[in-house]
Amino acid sequence: xxxxxxxxYCTWPKPDLSIPQVRWSIHEATEAYxxxxxxxxxxxxxxxxxxxxxxxxNEINNQVRSTLDLDEVLQAACHLLGETFNCSRVSILVNESxxxxxxxxxxxxxxxxxxxxxxTRVPLADNPHLxxxxxxxxxxxxxxxxxxxxLGEETRQLVQALGIKSMLAIATSYxxxxxxxxxxxxxxxxxxxxxxxxxLLEGVASQLAIAINQAQLYSATRxxxxxESLLRLITNQIRSTLDLNTVLNTAVxxxxxxxxxxxxxxxxxLEDWAGEIVVEDLHVPWxxxxxxxxxxxxxxxxxxxxxxxxxxxAIDDIHNSGLNTCxxxxxxxxxVKANLIVPINMPGYLWGLLIAHECHSTRHWKQGEIELLxxxxxxxxxxxxxxxxxxxxxxxxxxYQAQAEELELTLNELKATQQQLIQSEKLSxxxxxxxxxxxxxxxxxxxVHANLFYIQEYVEALKKAVDIYEGExxxxxxxxxxxxxxxDLDYIRSDSPNLISSMQQGSDRIRKxxxxxxxxxxxxxxxVKPVNLSEGLESSLSMLQHRFSPELKIxxxxxxxxxxxxxxxxxxQVFFNLIDNALDAIASNPGTEGELTLKIxxxxxxxxxxxxKDNGPGIAQEIQDEIFNPFFTTKPVGKGTGLGxxxxxxxxxxxxxxxxRCISEGDGTEFILELPIKMLxxx
Numbered sequence: 001x002x003x004x005x006x007x008x009y010c011t012w013p014k015p016d017l018s019i020p021q022v023r024w025s026i027h028e029a030t031e032a033y034x035x036x037x038x039x040x041x042x043x044x045x046x047x048x049x050x051x052x053x054x055x056x057x058n059e060i061n062n063q064v065r066s067t068l069d070l071d072e073v074l075q076a077a078c079h080l081l082g083e084t085f086n087c088s089r090v091s092i093l094v095n096e097s098x099x100x101x102x103x104x105x106x107x108x109x110x111x112x113x114x115x116x117x118x119x120t121r122v123p124l125a126d127n128p129h130l131x132x133x134x135x136x137x138x139x140x141x142x143x144x145x146x147x148x149x150x151l152g153e154e155t156r157q158l159v160q161a162l163g164i165k166s167m168l169a170i171a172t173s174y175x176x177x178x179x180x181x182x183x184x185x186x187x188x189x190x191x192x193x194x195x196x197x198x199x200l201l202e203g204v205a206s207q208l209a210i211a212i213n214q215a216q217l218y219s220a221t222r223x224x225x226x227x228e229s230l231l232r233l234i235t236n237q238i239r240s241t242l243d244l245n246t247v248l249n250t251a252v253x254x255x256x257x258x259x260x261x262x263x264x265x266x267x268x269x270l271e272d273w274a275g276e277i278v279v280e281d282l283h284v285p286w287x288x289x290x291x292x293x294x295x296x297x298x299x300x301x302x303x304x305x306x307x308x309x310x311x312x313x314a315i316d317d318i319h320n321s322g323l324n325t326c327x328x329x330x331x332x333x334x335x336v337k338a339n340l341i342v343p344i345n346m347p348g349y350l351w352g353l354l355i356a357h358e359c360h361s362t363r364h365w366k367q368g369e370i371e372l373l374x375x376x377x378x379x380x381x382x383x384x385x386x387x388x389x390x391x392x393x394x395x396x397x398x399x400y401q402a403q404a405e406e407l408e409l410t411l412n413e414l415k416a417t418q419q420q421l422i423q424s425e426k427l428s429x430x431x432x433x434x435x436x437x438x439x440x441x442x443x444x445x446x447x448v449h450a451n452l453f454y455i456q457e458y459v460e461a462l463k464k465a466v467d468i469y470e471g472e473x474x475x476x477x478x479x480x481x482x483x484x485x486x487x488d489l490d491y492i493r494s495d496s497p498n499l500i501s502s503m504q505q506g507s508d509r510i511r512k513x514x515x516x517x518x519x520x521x522x523x524x525x526x527x528v529k530p531v532n533l534s535e536g537l538e539s540s541l542s543m544l545q546h547r548f549s550p551e552l553k554i555x556x557x558x559x560x561x562x563x564x565x566x567x568x569x570x571x572x573q574v575f576f577n578l579i580d581n582a583l584d585a586i587a588s589n590p591g592t593e594g595e596l597t598l599k600i601x602x603x604x605x606x607x608x609x610x611x612x613k614d615n616g617p618g619i620a621q622e623i624q625d626e627i628f629n630p631f632f633t634t635k636p637v638g639k640g641t642g643l644g645x646x647x648x649x650x651x652x653x654x655x656x657x658x659x660x661r662c663i664s665e666g667d668g669t670e671f672i673l674e675l676p677i678k679m680l681x682x683x
Contacts, residue, residue, distance in 0.1 A: 056080055056081075056084055056200065056203075056204065057203055057204065057207055059076075059080055060073075060076075060077050060080065060204060060207050060208065060211075061207060068214065068215055068218040069215070070094070070106060070211075070212065070215030070216065070219065071106060071107065073107075073208075073211050073215060074092045074094075074106050074107025074208075074212075075107050075108075075109075077092065077107060077204070077208055077211075078090040078091070078092055078107045078108055078109035079109045081109065081182070081184065081201075081204065082109035082110075082111070084200070085168075085184055085197060085200075085201075087168075087184045087185060087186050087191075088110065088111055088112070088114055088163075088185050088186050088187035088188055089108070089109065089110040089111070089114055089162075089164075089183075089184075089185035089187065090107075090108065090109040090110070090182070090183070090184055090185070091105050091107070091108050091117055091118075091182075091183045091185070092105070092106060092107035092108070092180060092181070092182050092183075092208070093105050093106070093122055093180055093181045093183070094106045094179065094180045094212060094216075095178060095179050095180055096216075096366075101123060101124055101125070102121050102122060102123045102124060102364065103121070103122045103124070103130070103180070103181060104119070104120070104121050104122070105117050105118050105119060105120045105122065106118075112188075114162070114163055114185075114187050115161060115162050115163065117162065121362075121364070126152045126154065126155055127155060128148065128149065128150040128151065129142065129148055129167075129169070130181065133169055133170065133171045133181055134171050134178045134181075136171075137173075138170065138198070138202060139168060139169065139170035139193075139198045139201050139202055139205075140167075140168070140169050140170065141167075141168050141193035141198055142166060142167045142168075143166050143190055143191065143192055143193070144165070144166070144190060145159060145164050145165060145166060145167050146159060146160070146165075162185070162187070163185075163187040164185045164186075164187060165186055165187055165188070165189060165190050165191070166185070166186040166189075166190050166191040166192075166193070167183060167184065167185055167186070168183075168184040168193040168197060168198065168201060169181055169182060169183040169184065170182050170198075170201050170202055170205045171205070172205045172206075172208050172209035172212055173205075173209055174209045174210060174212070174213040175213075179209060179212045179213055179216065180208065180209070180212050182201060182204065182205055182208065184201070220368070223258075223368060224368070226258050227258065227368070227372045227375075230251075230254040230255070230258055230372070230376070231372075231375055231376070231379065233250065233254065234247065234250060234251055234254070234376065234379045234383070235379060242386060242387055242390040243387075244383060244384060244387035245279070247380075247383040247387075248266050248278065248279040248380065248383070249279050249281070251266070251279075251354075251376055251379070251380060252264040252265065252266060252279050252280060252281040253281045255281075255354075255356060255372070255373065255376060256281045256282070256283065256356070258372070259340075259356055259369055259372075259373075261283075261356045261357065261358050261363075262282065262283045262286045262357055262358055262359040262360060263280065263281070263282040263283065263286055263289075263336075263356075263357035263359060264280070264281050264282075264354075264355070264356050264357070265277045265279065265280045265281075265289065265290070265355050265357070266278050266279045266280075266344070266352060266353070266354055266355075266380070267352050267353045267354075267355060268351065268352040269304075269350060269351065269352055273304065275352065276291075277289055277290045277291065278352070286335060286357075286359045286360075287335065289334055304350050307341075307343040307345070307350055307353070308343065308345060308349075308350045310343065310345070311343065312340075312341070312342050312343075312370060312373075312374055313339075313340070313341045314340050314341075314365040314370055315338055315339050315340070315341075316338050316362055316363060316364045316365065317337065317338060317362040318331045318332065318336060318337060318338065318339070320362075334357070335359045336357045336358070336359060337358055337359060337360070337361055337362050337363070338357075338358035338361075338362045338363040338365070339355055339356060339357050339358065340355070340356040340365045340369065340370065340373055341353050341354070341355050342354050342355075342370075342373045342374050342376070342377035343377060344377050344380045344381050344384065345377075345381055346381055346384065346385060347385075351381065351384055354373060354376060354377045354380060356369075356373060412630060412631075413630075415630070415631075441510060441514055442510075442511065442514045445507055445510045445511060445514070448503070448507050449504075449507040449508075449511065452500060452503055452504050452507060455500060456497070456500045459496045459497070459500065463493050463496070466489075466493065513542075527567070528565050528566060528567055528679050529565065529566075529568065530563055530564065530565050531563065531564070531566060531568045531571070532561040532562060532563050533561070533562030533563070533564060533566075533571065533575075533600060533608065533610055533675075534558045534561050534562055534600055536568065536571050536572045536575050537558075537575050537579075537598055537600075537610070539572060540572055540575040540576045540579050541554070541579065543576060544576070544579055544580060544583065547580075547583050548583075549587075549594060551593050551594060552586070552594040552595075552596065553593065553594065553595045553596070554595075554596045554597075554598070555595065555596070555597040555598070556597075556598050556599075557597070557598070557599040557600070557601075558598075558599075558600045559599075559600060559601045559602075560600055560601060560602055560608070561600070562600040562608045562610065563608075563677070564608050564675050564676070564677050565677065565678055565679040566656055566675065566679065567651075567655065567656075570651045570655060570656075571651070571656075573647070573651065574647075574648045574651050574652060574673070575610075575612070577644040577645070577647065577648055578612045578648065578671050579596070579612060580644075581644065581645070582596055582612055582613075582614035582616070582669070583596070583614075584616075584635070585614045585616025585617065585669060586614050586615065586616050588616060588617060589615070589616045589617050592615065594614075594615065595614070595615045596612075596613070596614055597611070597612075597613040597614075598610075598611070598612060598613075599611040599613070603674070606676060606677050606678065607674055607675065607676055607677065608674070608675050608677060609672060609673065609674050609675075610672070610673040610674075610675070611670055611671070611672050611673075612670070612671050612673075613668060613669070613670040613671075614668060614669055614670075615667060615668045616667075616668060616669060617667065618664040618665070618666055618667050618668055618669050619634075619662065619664040619669050621664075624662055624664065627645050627662060628645050628646055628648075628649040628660075629646065630643060630646045631643070631646075632645075632646075648660060652673055652675070656675055656676075656679065657676060657679070658673060658674055658675040658676065659672075659673070659674040660672070660673050660674075
């Protein structure tokens with residue numbers, strides 16, 4: 001048999017020599033044949049041959065009935081023919097080319113170590129004996145094969161490599177169409193093929209022609225069913241899921257399995273016609289090309305135009321298909337010998353390509369395979385379009401959700417700002433009221449305070465005059481004695497200094513309270529100025545002194561005065577809120593002696609830290625991240641607005657570029673404020 005290329009060995013399974021057969025003994029076959037043919041006077045040798053032919057045909061028929069697998073039928077037939085004809089090699093070639101320009105070896109039997117041609121694709125060109133076989137009805141017997149007319153030099157070399165000396169071959173034909181060729185090779189000697197052997201081979205050919213046709217019909221039907229099944233699977237997945245990666249992976253797995261090819265990929269175009277492999281399914285040991293950017297520098301714009309117009313490219317051999325050298329070299333780098341390419345076209349642009357790679361050998365792509373890939377390319381376009389539309393909807397929904405959340409956050413911030421402005425206005429009004437009241441009280445107190453000195457002098461002068469009068473008078477008038485008895489002048493004289501001293505202390509106390517009110521309100525200090533934070537703490541404590549219980553212990557650790565640049569009134573408001581909350585926490589923990597600890601230090605250069613700590617019940621861990629949110633409060637309705645700590649956060653963090661944190665692990669809560677000594681520009 002002449003071939004032009006050699007495929008790897010073991011493309012098809014080796015024949016199973018233990019295939020169960022219905023074997024007759026020569027005697028049984030002879031008797032059956034005599035009865036069926038009613039031949040009683042044949043020569044024993046002729047009768048033996050007729051029985052042998054009947055037995056061979058019967059075994060081949062049994063094999064055909066037992067399976068529709070063409071490879072099993074052909075392997076068994078080759079084995080039976082090899083044993084019957086006692087030849088070196090039996091090959092059965094099948095016509096699988098739709099153009100009818102090549103045959104492929106699908107069955108083989110051989111002895112010794114002769115070269116196998118199983119799986120080899122045999123072209124009809126330059127093989128004159130194949131043309132002759134396919135054009136005649138009977139067998140072709142050649143004793144000296146190398147002397148067959150018109151053998152080309154390349155074919156002659158291959159015949160010598162296969163070691164063929166003699167050949168007996170016949171074409172199998174079904175309904176006038178050649179679908180295969182049976183070839184018997186004798187490699188160890190030249191052989192004359194008898195007429196009986198030719199007749200026997202002709203009888204086998206008629207049976208195998210039917211078997212090949214039935215198996216091909218079955219294979220085509222099964223392939224069509226598999227294609228329909230794969231398309232249905234892809235279609236159902238497109239309907240049932242919008243996960244593009246799932247659909248694409250299912251497609252490449254199904255295509256590779258159905259086409260029995262080495263690698264199937266989906267290639268997506270990027271800028272400048274570079275691209276990436278988005279999914280891949282391959283057969284080991286062929287290397288993966290998945291991931292990363294794959295740049296085919298030979299891909300030109302005119303190619304894209306052709307694919308956008310629906311171009312499908314079936315390349316049987318990258319080196320013999322008219323490809324330019326650049327593109328062929330690119331495919332060779334990917335170890336591709338043949339490929340099938342269909343476009344994935346989206347409305348208005350070329351999205352990518354669905355590609356099947358044959359790596360181990362060249363391959364002729366069948367029309368059914370091309371149509372399958374084309375249909376899958378259309379399905380991929382639908383899946384991608386739906387997935388992109390779904391992604392756009394998801395992106396829009398995410399964007400709208402983000403906008404809604406941003407709007408809600410803005411509204412909450414506006415609401416919080418409004419409440420804080422209202423609260424600040426109230427505090428400002430309260431501060432103005434306090435300052436006004438303090439001013440009026442201070443004015444009235446000034447009259448009292450200024451005259452106490454003179455009252456004390458007047459009283460002292462009157463006491464001195466009375467003492468002199470009593471010492472000089474010989475007798476106290478009756479009216480004075482009666483008055484002394486009524487008002488106890490002696491007591492008044494002794495107690496008046498104490499009374500004036502008490503009035504002095506009260507006036508001083510009023511002056512101190514007024515000063516604390518003015519220090520707390522700081523209405524005359526709206527701008528940024530250096531202040532001692534310890535003074536702010538003290539004024540806040542004074543403002544809240546009415547809330548101190550007799551058992552409350554206050555610990556003060558002012559390691560430094562805490563002089564920083566700040567808004568004094570705002571900072572006093574922070575201290576007031578935090579100390580007020582600490583007193584609330586202490587009051588909510590009855591039975592425990594209350595302790596309030598105030599601390600000022602410099603933890604690191606150019607920063608001042610203020611700590612306000614109580615021994616209350618503490619703050620639950622799960623809500624500590626929310627305590628600075630506007631309107632968040634754990635106090636009962638009517639007891640808290642949820643703006644105190646939020647306002648503290650705004651003043652410290654945003655107003656003074658500082659830090660505020662809460663530490664509460666178990667009992668007690670500590671708020672730590674950290675402020676830069678120098679205010680940043682713009683604050």
